[in-house]
Amino acid sequence: MNSIVITKSYDAPAFCEKEALRYAGCKKTDENMTELLNSCKAEVWEKLSYKVCYRELRVKTDGEVCDFGVFSAESHDLSKNLDGCQKVILFSATVGIELDRLIAKYGRLSPSKALMFQAIGAERVEALCDAFCEDIKREKNLGLKPRFSPGYGDLEFGVQKDIFAVLDPSKRIGVTLNDSFLLSPSKSVTAFVGLTDCGETVPQNKCSNCQKVDCMLREV
Amino acid sequence: MKFQDFLKENIVYLDGGMGTLLQEFGLTPGELPERWNISHPEIVTQIHKDYFDSGSNVVSANTFGANCLKFSEEELEEIIKAAIENVKRARDESVSEKEKFVALDIGPTGKLLKPFGDLDFEDAVEIFAKTVRLGAKYGADLILIETMNDSYETKAALLAAKENSNLSVMVSNAYGEDRKLMTGASPSAMVALLEGMGADAIGANCSLGPAQLRDVVYELLDKASVPVLVKPNAGLPKVVEGKTVFDVDAKSFADEVSDFIKRGVRVAGGCCGTTPEYIKELTKASGNFLPCPITDKEITVISSYTHSVEFGKEPILIGERINPTGKKRLKQALIENDMEYILTEGVKQQEKGVHILDVNVGLPEINEEEMLESAVCELQAVINLPLQIDTADAFAMESALRRYNGKALINSVNGKKESMEKVFPLVKKYGGVVIALTLDENGIPDAAQGRFEIAEKILETAGKYGISKKNIIFDTLAMTISADKNAARATLGALKRIREELGCHTSLGVSNVSFGLPKRDAVNGTFFALALENGLSAAIMNPNSADMMKTYYSYRALCGLDENCADYISAAETFELSTMVADSSTKKSGENTASALMQAIIKGFKEKAGEITTELLKTDLPLDIVKNEIIPALNVVGEGFENKTVYLPQLLMSAEAAKNAFEKIKGFMSGTSEKSASKGTVVIATVQGDIHDIGKNIVKLLLENYGFNVVDMGKDVLPQKIVEKVVELKSPLVGLSALMTTTVPAMEETIRQLKVSAPWCKTVVGGAVLTKDYAEKIGADKYAKDAMETVRYAEEIFA
Structure with missing residues (x-):
């Protein structure tokens, strides 16, 4: 399949304050928290960059293995997610290294701020992924399956190696992989998104596949 | 001809893309292109030959990702050997009559260095070193380090190239649309770092097409005193009818890049998406151009991982607070390895407006080499100011310079033979601007003339090490006027002559001038103004001194360096504020009661908690404050969190407020013999x-x-x-x-x-x-x- 890796930069997607506060562990907002959030947001806003690189791959699934041609992944859950798809978008997204610097700085000087930067980062990279998926949906005029990342369900982190070989995101958008398959910058994502002609797919509850039932962020 | 000589006199044409061409021949996504040196040598050689035939002087071996992270040592050696042989064969078979050279190509490892990634700096140096040694062994003519998007990794690669070969090294970085590297460095910062370490050419490649790279190229040309290299992409890729095409064609590419050559670029080629046709068009379009001469920009500059700081344009402030001399609390922090305290001192000085941070951790109780290296690494991870490495220990100096992510200011060398023999080789190897004290074996001359003569001697010796005068800043040594009434005049006299007659920049530890006098700030501020008027370029100073900051802002406004006096006006607000705060805190001291501290902690008011604690310490015992106020407040918040009425960020804000209160208590107790109690x-x-x-x-x-x-x-x-x-x-x-x-x-x-x-x-x-x-x-x-x-x-x- 003659596909190429395409790199895109985005403008800042709309910011969802409530979502960021949720990531920070605030179920209800209060003035102090909003003020802290806003001061952190102001400190980092201009330093964020929104970059994505992606490639379209063909996929065949048999319920246990997903064959992408250039590599395959053993995963019942990903197979289920991509059921009925012939094509999949493999992408990597990042909002850059500056949040890591701020998290490191305030992790030492003010952990409450570090926590806010962490939350802003989580909100930002998710918002970037949403913006990218909207873009793809428009461009391809197809429905999208919920995005699926290494570590979700039974998809092992080891698949990151194959993803990195095929996307080369370190060169394109500065996303690197460490020996434990963690991404740096930390506010980065790699994911599969199945393309489907069955129209709009209903997004499933993000948390339903996760086994950590005492998570403070869990949405029921 | 040696490549080094060719580079001096000629425009050097590089080759173009390799990966995109290999894909057309069937390289699959995820397959390592370096293996094709062995599996498909005829295809690789043909591509190299096409580039030579199209007019390339330098063709890079297909070794971009050839490193020991991707290949075993045996395979790595086979690959590099084959890759270089492929270029040599292409060179021998080429019909072109131009000078032809073989480059060992080195790309990034694909890993991020510590602390944000997991690759240690020295491990990165060793990874590159293995590739460099093999490249040199199999006969590369030069090394091209390219597509680097992190300044720290670039430094590791260049250091490895310099330590493991005598080959010329050209270094090129991948800049984004924001004109910065992925980890934040500007082109000026990269020029400072790379030129300091002795790169033979510095440039930009990949990520963007020629038009988008224009501002980066202009900045490089403006700052670099070595040849500038450019190797853009053929624009952006897209798929048209199942084929990959790039949106800048060969003709437009050649026009754009020729324009760069006209403006001074001396090394040009193409990156992703460019083909032999692009190089052919480029050599055709610029073939009759004469190479622009390379001029020394004579810029005295240092850099951090984001930006450069130039001396001479504006007075430079070097914050002196990270130096244990006379600072009990910092001494304690160093002995306890309390990095947070050191980082806090750095951040505070940055907020006050200093441009450079002095880092001195010399104490008899600690291992200075380890501590200096670790302080430099911690500071440069989170503070983007350039650092001044301040030590008398040559080993500590080398460790810190090696790990420093930029071009450092080095404090110091002096006119003693022994000092110069120790420090100058380090300046030469790692780059840096060094502060030279005008003293020698005979001490500090009393008069300006003697200090001037020592400066001349230092310059001459530096020249023998290949260190140019732009990388030396003279400190003519401020001595106290309480011991010698002419001390300030001697310092200023030497300063003025060095600035005017030798054309070198200067720096002073300003506050020494008032040693032994009351209200030292007043004398320091005035001396600072006099020194600036006599040509002082930089001051090592305490940014918490209101008099020094007033002089600084006033001087800039008076000298026309402050548009609309805007900086002065906004700084003036803080001058006012600091007096007001002092007034109000004395007036309101009655309100700083114990329950107020408890409230401040519960509400998470960090500064207020600190202020109240400071007040309370005047009347209450430290342990009583902890027992009666801080602990009960923490319990209220802690229980609230456990009962889910207080959220995590609120808990943390309270904890930080409490910590600030503890910090005041700790500062108070480090002045007494009392020890704080710890549970374990x-x-x-x-x-x-x-x-x-x-x-x-x-x-x-x-x-x-x-x-x-x-x-x-x-x-x-x-x-x-x-x-x-x-x-x-x-x-x-x-x-x-x-x-x-x-x-x-x-x-x-x-x-x-x-x-x-x-x-x-x-x-x-x-x-x-x-x-x-x-x-x-x-x-x-x-x-x-x-x-x-x-x-x-x-x-x-x-x-």
């Missing part, structure tokens, strides 16, 4: 392979609040190191954090080793991926779902 020592760490430490930092903050002494080993810590520390301290409790399933095995291994070597020690674990069951399975004594639960468990263990 907890060792905490984020386990090997894991680089996320926010959760661990939260736990640390809360444990400290509750009176535990916490030894924080950081992140990505080897099991064995944790065990050694626990055994050394006989610590009864260890806290371990892991974020993902992939790092839990390292946690399990740490617990296993602890059980063997420190059976008395309990383990408490936490982190996103952990659950109670999981924690039990890996043998932990306790799973804590949040930081408060860790505190409660610690209280149980230490009860």
